[in-house]
Structure formats: structure tokens, C-alpha cells
Amino acid sequence: MKVTSPTLVAAVLAAAQVTLAAVAQVSTAAPTATPPSVSAPTGGQTSAKRVRPNPTNLQVLPKQLTGDQVHEIMEQWEAALGGSCATCHTADPKNIGPNGKPKLNFADDTKEEKAFARKMYQMTEEINQNYVAKIPNSGAPVTCGTCHRGHLGPEPFVAAEEDGAPKAKNAASASVVPTVK
Numbered sequence: 001m002k003v004t005s006p007t008l009v010a011a012v013l014a015a016a017q018v019t020l021a022a023v024a025q026v027s028t029a030a031p032t033a034t035p036p037s038v039s040a041p042t043g044g045q046t047s048a049k050r051v052r053p054n055p056t057n058l059q060v061l062p063k064q065l066t067g068d069q070v071h072e073i074m075e076q077w078e079a080a081l082g083g084s085c086a087t088c089h090t091a092d093p094k095n096i097g098p099n100g101k102p103k104l105n106f107a108d109d110t111k112e113e114k115a116f117a118r119k120m121y122q123m124t125e126e127i128n129q130n131y132v133a134k135i136p137n138s139g140a141p142v143t144c145g146t147c148h149r150g151h152l153g154p155e156p157f158v159a160a161e162e163d164g165a166p167k168a169k170n171a172a173s174a175s176v177v178p179t180v181k
């Protein structure tokens, strides 16, 4: 298994492009590369350039990550799961954005999907550190996309019948180990 499947890379790139396009609409930054967040916020004036605030409620990701770094990871998760930021983050009805819709409160922990994602992140890290890293010369870390493949609920794998798989009536239950008689 190689690092990242072309489809995954394409999905991530596509998501990044969409987001860059969205960012480009509200900022004057060149849409070609990830814009470094160098524009120092001057005074309280509303600048067209978005400065991503540093996170305040990281419990599983490294706490020293900057707002931009967290954002990059979030875009990867979003692409891997095929949802949106709102899949895991709660809208705050008291904070209405310029488009008239409530903004998401990213530090809020109400949605259970956010809690699931924390567990999933820890699981993925554990798989990579304790197992994948022990395969000599392995350059294939497990990512959210390895299992999710663009879906919130990973589809059960059903082997093709020509590969000798029995008719998969139990495809949904992952750990079906045949009983030894």
C-alpha cells in the first residue's frame, strides 16, 4: 500500500482548491500557494485578509499548532470524510456571519461527531506509531481517508466473488472470526 492513493490526493487537492477559491474571494492573496498568515492584524479595523486565530481547545492535536496548521488538517479531514466543517462543528445562532447565516463555533464541543473524530485521530496515531511504523521502510501511514474514502461512515468491504470470497452475508460485522471446531 502506498502513501496516498491518487484519488485521495485528488480529493484533498480539490478541497484545497475550493477553499483557496473561497479565501480568494474575501482576500487579495494570490490564490496560487498557501498564503502565509503574515498580515499582522493592525488595530481593530476589519481587514479583508483573514487571520486564523490560534486554537483554544485542542485536546488531541498538538497544542502548539497555529490556526493555519489546524485549518490545513481540518481540510484534510473534511475531504477524507466527504462532509463539511459543519459535520463536526456546531453553528452558533448568536454569531451571525456576513452572509446572514450563523457562524460555526469551532472550539465548541457539543457535536458528538467532534468527539468521535478525536477518538478516531487517537486511533489513527496509535495505528501509525505502534504498528505501521514497525513495518520496515513503510512509507504508508494510515490516514482518515484510508478507511473513510470520502464517506462519513466507511462502507463495509465486500470481496469480489471471483476472489473466492463466500457470499458476504456478514459484511457489516467487522470481526467475524470463524469458530474453531
Ligand code: HEC
Residues within 6 Å of the ligand: 054, 055, 056, 057, 058, 059, 060, 061, 062, 070, 071, 074, 075, 077, 078, 081, 083, 084, 085, 086, 087, 088, 089, 106, 107, 113, 114, 115, 117, 118
Ligand atoms: C471529522 C470531524 C471534523 C471536521 C469535518 C472538521 N473538524 Fe475542525 N475539529 C475537529 C476536532 C475533533 C477538533 C478538536 C481537535 C482537538 O481536540 O485536538 C477540531 C478543531 C478545530 C479548530 C480549533 C478550535 C479551537 O479553538 O480549539 C478549528 C478552527 C477547526 N476545527 C476548524 C475546522 C474547519 C474550518 C473545518 C472545515 C474545513 C473543520 N474544522 C472540519 C473535528 C472536525
Ligand code: HEC
Residues within 6 Å of the ligand: 077, 081, 113, 114, 116, 117, 120, 121, 122, 124, 142, 143, 144, 145, 146, 147, 148, 152, 153, 154
Ligand atoms: C482504521 C479505519 C479508520 C480510520 C483510520 C479512521 N476511521 Fe473514522 N470510522 C471508522 C469506522 C469503522 C467508523 C464507524 C462507522 C459506522 O459505524 O458507521 C468510523 C466513524 C467515524 C466517525 C463517526 C461517523 C458518524 O457516522 O457519526 C467520525 C466523525 C470519524 N470516523 C472520523 C474519523 C477521522 C477524523 C479520522 C482520521 C483522524 C478517522 N475517522 C480515521 C474507521 C476509521
